Amino acid sequence: MNFPFAPQAVRPVTRKNVVRVLDAWYVACRSSDLGRARPLARTILGVPLALFRDARGLPAAVLDRCPHRNVPLSLGKVKNGELQCAYHGWRFDGAGKLRAVPGLPIVDSTSEATLAAPGRNARGYATREQDGYVWVWMDPSVHPTAEPFALEQVRWPSYLTVRQEVEVEGTLHSTLENILDVPHTAFLHGGLFRTEEKHHEITAHVRRTRGGVEAQFVGEPRPPGLAARILSPSGGLVEHWDRFIMPSVAQVEYRLGSENHIVTTSMCTPITETRTVMHTALSVRTRLPVKFFAFFAMPFAFQIVKQDKVILRAQTEVVDRFGTETFSSTAIDLLGPHILHLLKKAEARDLDSAIVRDETVKLMV
Amino acid sequence: MNFPFAPQAVRPVTRKNVVRVLDAWYVACRSSDLGRARPLARTILGVPLALFRDARGLPAAVLDRCPHRNVPLSLGKVKNGELQCAYHGWRFDGAGKLRAVPGLPIVDSTSEATLAAPGRNARGYATREQDGYVWVWMDPSVHPTAEPFALEQVRWPSYLTVRQEVEVEGTLHSTLENILDVPHTAFLHGGLFRTEEKHHEITAHVRRTRGGVEAQFVGEPRPPGLAARILSPSGGLVEHWDRFIMPSVAQVEYRLGSENHIVTTSMCTPITETRTVMHTALSVRTRLPVKFFAFFAMPFAFQIVKQDKVILRAQTEVVDRFGTETFSSTAIDLLGPHILHLLKKAEARDLDSAIVRDETVKLMV
């Protein structure tokens, strides 16, 4: 029976065009954010998790709800690699298995009969720690069928890598599209690296597989904007790829002349239907001194991120208000429709039916 | 599929006794609020609109959602009388018709085939600009069958007109009733222009047509309150009419003696089910100097508005909490029941069945 006149909870509504791929790895946090004394609360795909390090120092992830009285385990502390609830002190190992119930007579508190009673374990999730990130496999009912995305760029010698964590109000697929979309840069980021007046026709080769989709741009001039002028004052050929790697990675790769190489990889973690955290690693080899890069390029990057956050939030508010997306694409929306198609196939566990295809598109920049 | 445990949107509930008349004009904004460079976001009857001025300077209104990626068009800018989306630069004319898709090869970007593809226009709404206000016809499927309410009072010579915009938390019909209701003035605004002790029996003639309802008060003494004493120190006859003009205008007209004439017209725009914006024009001809009026009468008016805002908000909160109105009227609730009746008939597009009637009511003031 619920109280009248004072609704406490609300019925969730199915928001159209939200995709949720469970059997996949997502970045939960930076390795450096997860210490050995305190657990960390993170939400992925709407599922609250308590992260901690077990006795070996390996990351562990359990559902953030104590089976005893349902308080968040992330409020507790880590004792000898076990997660101890803040309310009554129940302790769980890295797999979520109950290890002790304090207060019971000593013979009972850790006995098999006590610990194995139904409903007393915390649900555990598979984890990996790799290249400075902790990944979680979000389907606890299925063993991981692959390894997380390998962030090779951070291992390349003579590259500078900068890492950033940004939370945006946007669905996973809208965020991925935004990162990889070329045409909006002339408007939303107008003047920063592309201008509204378009004079150059270039060619994009788009290749879609079941593992993602890539756009390779041919004939792109050095952009007239500020950023490109700083990086490659002598002009030179631009090579440019935008890549989506299933189900959560967006990668932008630029080469300007022989000296400049920038790879920006954003591992996107959907935390709720309409909030996404981007863990971005930007690796760069450039003729510019590192300090110069830090002083000039970073404010520029922050400005872009800020503008994208504003527009994604506005888009999300409109779609929430109307209850569904009503997107209308043209040929130059190169990757967004493919991203949504692949995610929907993966969500339906029907990725095999996604058709591999190539296409060539002309666009003005 | 929606995420568990983290509802992002909520199912709207039908709130009882909310009326929504679409085929009608509503004030969207003051003329002076709508410039030529930037669009303006306004919501009417729950529908978000982007207002702007087209190439001729005429006001235009389109649904505030870009057909391309659903961001609000009101975040964009106006270029040569076209509204340009902030995200990818799609441009729309005053009727909402798509005029250009930047980034497409030049031959395609404004071709008929591109622009006429289904779903690429923004929904347009009819507009009028009149007496200092921009009006919008809220049914885009029906051509306006009438012109907006003519605010004649602002054209009268030797009258001072003050305009005010106030947003209240109240349904359209509760706000209209509040503006036109006499008995509450003695309690909610007790001491300001009517007192709780009632000594005078007066007569109200109430006339209802299909276009509204009017109450004319006969025998009303000069109110004992402060306001009336300032306006008409010598006493004299009071003439007083309260009028509702379908579906959104509330008008109060007072004559005190031969010198004083005050007409207050509130054009009420429902923005959501329970929020209403009142655009009020107060026109006055009085024996008092204008400065006196500004110094003394305006604070008094602000005090009344403030008290009404508090009570409308409290009423709305209670009705929301219980899910429906349970009003119980007596004979001296002169106009409220008529207003609701007419609005409901209009909403049902059955105004012809509304019975024209006259009645005479005695009340104490």
Add this chain to the structure above:
Amino acid sequence: MNFPFAPQAVRPVTRKNVVRVLDAWYVACRSSDLGRARPLARTILGVPLALFRDARGLPAAVLDRCPHRNVPLSLGKVKNGELQCAYHGWRFDGAGKLRAVPGLPIVDSTSEATLAAPGRNARGYATREQDGYVWVWMDPSVHPTAEPFALEQVRWPSYLTVRQEVEVEGTLHSTLENILDVPHTAFLHGGLFRTEEKHHEITAHVRRTRGGVEAQFVGEPRPPGLAARILSPSGGLVEHWDRFIMPSVAQVEYRLGSENHIVTTSMCTPITETRTVMHTALSVRTRLPVKFFAFFAMPFAFQIVKQDKVILRAQTEVVDRFGTETFSSTAIDLLGPHILHLLKKAEARDLDSAIVRDETVKLMV
């Protein structure tokens, strides 16, 4: 018809494991909070009430919604023991009966025909004033079948009583369990009066009737924490009872040696499904001077309450998020399961089928 795109109200969802016993007394406020000039707004079990004192000074409670235009009666004022609405001045007596409609011609304003019209009374609730509290019987359709809980401790000579009002985010049964639960004190309040290391096995005798459940603890040593050391420096026997008295009272009684006797009674009032107000009376007879008690024991009590508020709120958030409780109890959850069982039986008006039982449980402290 409701507006699109702009939900104003939300559909309440049945939250699992919320219990709502209507035919019972709940504390609405302290006697001293209810004066004779102004009404008081209080919510119990989701029902908004306007409390006031009638002409004899007795407390009255009516549904906080004027039958006329649905504004909260608690915004009004009390005139000669009648509650007068702030909007139009309708007046109600202590039973909620309409007594006057100002503005109607004098012959009509208080006539039986006017006052007796259907839907014009405010719903009234039975009240009692006792031991410094105002109690309300929350089922207006059933005459009180009992009297409120008698708070005898405040009448004992040579006891100091301190009263406190605290609002927590927790269901009624989770709040009651929290107050009466022993094992959590070692963890949530670790170091304050019990420690995580447990060395003493004690015995609890649990006796459940249809009117409540009591745990009596035998063999409990003087706790090693700070509080006990202050109260009973010489050690001595501890006597300790935890009691739940249906449906809203939690009582903790301690005797330390012959000199110290503390009874803490919390009358819990569920205001919404997940918010509960605790009216706590702590009565103490101790060897310590009153000032010492005030300076040292009170901050200690505040610290405990603060920690309990945090954990109850976190528990509530998790249960809200998942939509239901999934509690898993062991033998040392002495009272919580009994409390929920009795409340559910009472809610179903099937308390007669609740089985009376005794049990003995060993636990470590």
